[in-house]
Amino acid sequence: MRDESLILEMMLDQTPSTYLLGPLAGLELGRFVPTPPPVYIIDQLVAELHPACLEQIQNSCTNCQQPALLVPGGEPFKSLTELEKIYNWLSEQALTRDGTIVAIGGGTVLDLVGLAASTWRRGVNFVSIPTTLLAMVDASIGGKTAINTSGIKNPVGTFYPARGILADVGFLGTLTCSDLRDGMAELIKTAAIGDAALFAELYAARENLNKTLGQNAANEPVPGILGALPWRQWVGRAAAVKVNLVNRDFRESGPRKALNLGHTLGHVLEAHSHQSDRPLSHGQAVAIGMAVVFRIAAERNLCPVPQALEMIQLLEACGLPVTWPAPPADLLEKLLSGDKKVSARSGLSWVLPERIGKIRVDEKVQPTELLRWLETPEEG
Ligand SMILES: NC(=O)c1ccc[n+]([C@@H]2O[C@H](COP(=O)([O-])OP(=O)(O)OC[C@H]3O[C@@H](n4cnc5c(N)ncnc54)[C@H](O)[C@@H]3O)[C@@H](O)[C@H]2O)c1
Numbered sequence: 001m002r003d004e005s006l007i008l009e010m011m012l013d014q015t016p017s018t019y020l021l022g023p024l025a026g027l028e029l030g031r032f033v034p035t036p037p038p039v040y041i042i043d044q045l046v047a048e049l050h051p052a053c054l055e056q057i058q059n060s061c062t063n064c065q066q067p068a069l070l071v072p073g074g075e076p077f078k079s080l081t082e083l084e085k086i087y088n089w090l091s092e093q094a095l096t097r098d099g100t101i102v103a104i105g106g107g108t109v110l111d112l113v114g115l116a117a118s119t120w121r122r123g124v125n126f127v128s129i130p131t132t133l134l135a136m137v138d139a140s141i142g143g144k145t146a147i148n149t150s151g152i153k154n155p156v157g158t159f160y161p162a163r164g165i166l167a168d169v170g171f172l173g174t175l176t177c178s179d180l181r182d183g184m185a186e187l188i189k190t191a192a193i194g195d196a197a198l199f200a201e202l203y204a205a206r207e208n209l210n211k212t213l214g215q216n217a218a219n220e221p222v223p224g225i226l227g228a229l230p231w232r233q234w235v236g237r238a239a240a241v242k243v244n245l246v247n248r249d250f251r252e253s254g255p256r257k258a259l260n261l262g263h264t265l266g267h268v269l270e271a272h273s274h275q276s277d278r279p280l281s282h283g284q285a286v287a288i289g290m291a292v293v294f295r296i297a298a299e300r301n302l303c304p305v306p307q308a309l310e311m312i313q314l315l316e317a318c319g320l321p322v323t324w325p326a327p328p329a330d331l332l333e334k335l336l337s338g339d340k341k342v343s344a345r346s347g348l349s350w351v352l353p354e355r356i357g358k359i360r361v362d363e364k365v366q367p368t369e370l371l372r373w374l375e376t377p378e379e380g
Pocket of ligand 1: 043044045046049072073074075078105106107108109111131132133134135138139140141142143144145146154171172173174175176179182183282
């Protein structure tokens with residue numbers, strides 16, 4: 001690895017998991033593939049946009065191109081249907097118990113392929129190469145895999161750490177502005193949970209964030225984005241926060257729950273919006289969820305009001321939404337009770353900020369409090 005690379009080590013359920021961040025980190029793939037050749041499952045858009053890079057990665061591992069399945073990225077494809085297509089393809093490849101699956105893509109592809117890897121022949125070696133900002137700072141780290149089903153976000157999944165996570169911010173240059181905004185939501189969340197100095201840096205960069213992400217066309221890449229902001233430093237700092245949390249609490253019985261900041265409400269709004277003609281992305285939903293819990297915490301005098309305002313201003317500077325039409329009250333309660341964080345004994349657990357960098361888990365929030373900070377639903 002080059003000098004400017006970052007290496008973070010985890011031990012998750014007695015399984016080592018290494019996060020490498022650096023230019024062409026993917027070329028280290030061979031270190032994490034005990035029995036080559038691996039098979040590749042790749043986001044089809046990434047395969048179109050980065051063919052030379054993917055060829056280099058594959059050649060670095062086995063000196064030749066190996067079978068690759070191209071899959072669509074995006075929330076609707078985190079599904080049982082796509083999972084079954086993957087199983088059928090793995091069967092055609094005759095992937096044995098000692099084989100390796102390399103997943104290359106954003107959080108949806110990593111969640112889906114991670115679930116396939118954890119269940120194929122009761123678990124084969126898994127390596128991930130995250131290609132979105134959100135996947136680099138969050139989805140690739142900590143071994144949670146999932147698909148959506150029955151109108152619920154992520155109810156089916158496993159804890160199954162990747163042996164290696166190879167992150168290279170060079171992939172970010174082709175992301176659309178809206179995908180970068182989604183990643184910023186998780187980056188801001190991670191800073192708010194565990195790195196107040198990083199949050200302060202992001203807040204100080206809000207004018208530049210607004211010029212680059214807040215004001216560009218959502219569906220287009222942002223010209224010059226790679227050089228405009230210190231991605232390598234930000235991704236590394238956020239990854240270190242998540243690595244620390246999952247190392248301490250892989251199964252999410254305590255401190256790891258902090259990573260759900262903004263997610264309890266976010267998941268509900270995200271799933272509900274997908275039944276409408278205004279689907280929210282994961283990052284947008286998390287941004288709304290964070291803005292609402294910061295407002296609730298400020299109203300309870302738990303979190304200083306200026307810090308709640310900083311959170312809201314930073315999200316807005318990145319072009320992220322901070323409120324949304326509320327689902328009808330009875331539906332909101334029903335959707336919340338379907339959340340996977342509901343425990344039969346203690347009900348739904350919420351994450352609330354005490355201040356930037358200090359988070360409380362296992363808090364209670366009433367639906368009426370949420371409704372105060374969401375927009376009144378439109379009639380009809
Ligand atoms: N497992 C976890 O711990 C965890 C944590 C956070 C989020 N997630 C999950 O992550 C998912 C969201 O991930 P995401 O935001 O990466 O979305 P995504 O995977 O849908 O990717 C967004 C879009 O970017 C495209 N894309 C990927 N890489 C690209 C690149 N380099 N250049 C251009 N386009 C590219 C994809 O094809 C897709 O259209 C959600 O399903 C969420 O639940 C999981």
